[in-house]
Amino acid sequence: MRKITEIIVHCTATPEGRWHTVADVDHWHRQRGFFGIGYHFLVLLDGTIATGRPLWRVGAHCTGHNTHSVGICYVGGLDAQGKPKDTRTPEQRKAMLQLIQLLKSVFVGATVYGHRDFAAKACPCFDARKEYEGME
Numbered sequence: 353m354r355k356i357t358e359i360i361v362h363c364t365a366t367p368e369g370r371w372h373t374v375a376d377v378d379h380w381h382r383q384r385g386f387f388g389i390g391y392h393f394l395v396l397l398d399g400t401i402a403t404g405r406p407l408w409r410v411g412a413h414c415t416g417h418n419t420h421s422v423g424i425c426y427v428g429g430l431d432a433q434g435k436p437k438d439t440r441t442p443e444q445r446k447a448m449l450q451l452i453q454l455l456k457s458v459f460v461g462a463t464v465y466g467h468r469d470f471a472a473k474a475c476p477c478f479d480a481r482k483e484y485e486g487m488e
């Protein structure tokens with residue numbers, strides 16, 4: 353297994369309430385020239401935690417951080433006008449908390465970040481670092 357020191361949170365940057373699945377993200381990422389979906393997990397609107405790229409494989413989600421991180425992404429992140437917004441449903445919030453707790457128990461000492469902590473982007477449209485700090 354790779355050495356994982358970071359758990360990086362993303363959004364799909366799609367409008368609030370619009371349903372997307374791993375197949376959609378896989379398609380978008382292939383169009384961008386990635387070898388399929390770049391995230392390891394995708395949290396759907398109903399709280400389903402879908403698996404993307406296998407954990408042992410390096411992701412394609414955060415330049416300069418892929419080799420030592422796990423990428424997780426929730427569906428949403430934009431309002432109806434296309435502006436950044438924390439659109440997480442209650443089910444997504446719960447699922448993300450459970451997923452991050454699990455990942456932190458497997459990759460002891462890993463720190464949670466938002467994509468925006470490493471890039472000039474709004475992604476994931478909330479302060480992931482702050483929201484998940486202090487979880488051990």
Ligand SMILES: [Zn+2]
Pocket residue numbers: 361362363413467475476
């Ligand atoms: Zn991102």
